[in-house]
Amino acid sequence: MSEHVRHLGATTLKRLRRSRGMSLADTARALIDMAARLGQPLDSSVVSVQRSVARWESARPILPSERYQLLLAHLYARRPDGDTALGTGSDFAELLDALRHLGESEQAVDELRRVLVRTSTDASLDLLALLGPQARVTLTRALADPRQVDEALLDVMRTAVSDVNREVGSLPFVRLQLLLAPVVESCRRLLVSGVPAPLLPDLRAVAAQTYTLAGRLAFETRDDASSRSLYVAATEAAGNIGTPWRRAVVHMSHALVTLYSTPGLEAARRLVEAAVRDARAGESATVRARAHALHAEIIARAGGENAQRQAWAALSLARYDLDGDRSGDPSTSSFTAAHLRGFEGVTSLHVGGAAAAHVEFARSAAALTRPREQVQRAIVTSDQALARLRLGDPQSAAALLHECIDAASVTGGRVATIRLRRARRELRPWRREDWVADLDDHMIESLGA
Template sequence: MTSGVSTSESRRTTREIRSMALKRHGLVRHRRAVGHTQESLAEALRVERSTVARWESGKVAPQPWIRPRLAEVLRVSTEELTELLVVSSADEQPVAERTEYAMRYPSRVDLSTVAELRDRMASLGERYDRLPSATLLARAGEHVSKVAFLAGEAPSGRVQREMRILQADAATFMGQLVWDASQRRAHETARSYYAQSVDVARHLGDPNAEGHALLRTCYVALYGASDYREGLNLALQAVRTARCTSHVLTGLAMLHTAEAYAYLGEGSDCERALAGAERHLGQAHGADAAHDLFSPTHFGRLAGSCYLSLGDYRKAEQLLAQTAAELHDRRKSRAIVLGNLTLARLRDGDLDGALSALNDAVSELHGTRGGGGMNIVFRAAREMRPWRNEPAVQDAQDRLMALMEAM
């Protein structure tokens, strides 16, 4: 797979900026304080030393699935680890200083400002799976406004291009937040943000930013509007857009292509799309411009959902149970998986197993209020109505009502 020049060069530029100006000083200091070298930390985590070095340099962030283990080895909580992963400038300049200077003198925005703005957006993204989206909206909206303003004022050339790419990514993230905060009801608002991202990405010739926005628009069609044909068309469009630049985006788009086929009851097409997704995701690597979107649990999450829709409840249960066990700090994603696991077990006649999964899902939702998980959990609760006189079912229903009252 060859890389598109505009996309790969832009992503490399951001990584180069970070390596020159920014670093995770807190992570470095704490790693030394607990007596670890880069080599010993890498050995404890079963990763390469170069991976630890890249984390500390700010070039990449630790993937969500490894963070619980990293926190354990460093003897910190997951919240404390989040603080250690904040990227700061090498000269200990306050993180917001460059941005605030650029807001006063927008024509002087530079590549270091771009890197700072991208890191601030990444910090918001890292909190997405742990916090209610509504609590992030105000800060994200302010950030998106700053990015849009500076993108319009930045000097032409490399700086302006980097700002426009960041503008596209920020609009996609804002659409994701708005849709989740609305419990997946604000379809048009989310679509408008994704459309902004697509427009900017097409103007820049950035297939990865365009493919990501198309994929997010596909989610609205599949999970919000229940328009499975439109969702399928959008997923296939994302596949065509990203296939020459990103195995990750292509694989993710093919997973959602498979899910659309499953919703439509087209099992053989679903199986072919799953095989294609697995092939592309198996070729994912750290240099992929969309690598930050990748999680090892993606395939199990979507394949399990596919088999649930196709009525193969045993296979769905196997995939979803394994995936739920592997998900750690991605609480919104875990709630969705547990909701689907509840449905798979319930439809297979395992009421006790379904109640166990449902209660676990509600526990995750108490902290995150994730729209996807809420929708699936309430669907599962409706399917439990034939057993509503069972004490355990009544208890689960009471927990759901308490969750609703707390929102």
């Protein structure tokens, strides 16, 4: 890290402090007060903390320790008027930039941001928390006069949706739904207003992404009617863009929730086949790979005379697209080899062998380690438990289901909970065993059923 870059970090910290009219001593007292409110009191005097603040802003600045970074984050996540502001242009966002300039790793900065999103919205549930202060003003003006919509505002909305999506697995779905609500409503109002024509394709792309995520969140919170309505809106918005891969993304998300909210496979199958058609007509190899993998799962679940051959053919296409050159891929989807192994495991479980399925599930679960992947890992692990059960090891299967309970209780994931309960039903022949009773107790304590 060059001295010039570190100086930028120090200058940003000084500017943030002065913008709030705080002296070095004021900042020290604010950090001591914040530590007390968080239940982590500092065993330091005002003078001692003030010296630390001064060192962060000096000509040869040092990086604040992790503890002070957390206190600074809580301090600057709140605007002077008391509202939470975590988005682009906020003091909090500038603090994170300052920490990067002072040498903090991107991973540590991301984790600090995740902690603040989780804890700040716990306390305030400020529905505009993920929008910066200027973005709030700009969005309000744009809703009053759509002619004021510009690329910068669309970028802010797009970032807010990505921020909510990034917290899947870290925050309960009901809270994510609330955080996304202002963007959903803004898309609805702007799409029927006089937004300048050149901006309509980008607005529709933002709306398609927003409605798709909102549809998934509504499903997870068991509001199936709202979920269906949002997916219809997402499909319409994506269909008006002229890039088929975007509509394929909507179809795939819709298919997955339909699979668990509608009896039978037919409705989900139609959506998956539509996704495959759009994906093949689109420019995204990543989206094609995911569409083919989901098609394989639907084929395997349906069964039939040629199911095994057709499912493995679809998986071969998915692997081909995933292994190819995806540089410049227009989709930002996180579909990876670990996700594909999960689909390969499901296919083996239904039309192959339990041993092969178990191997694929284990490899997939081991690679799904990021917070964003916690929900998918719980799903894969519940399927792995089924594979163990079919291999004749029910007690080991129950041990895996304990892990799934913990993950499902954190996120409130509906699919993970459904897969978990289906796996538990397979343990009925051993219902009198103590280890099954322990599993049931864990489910009741964590999931209420």
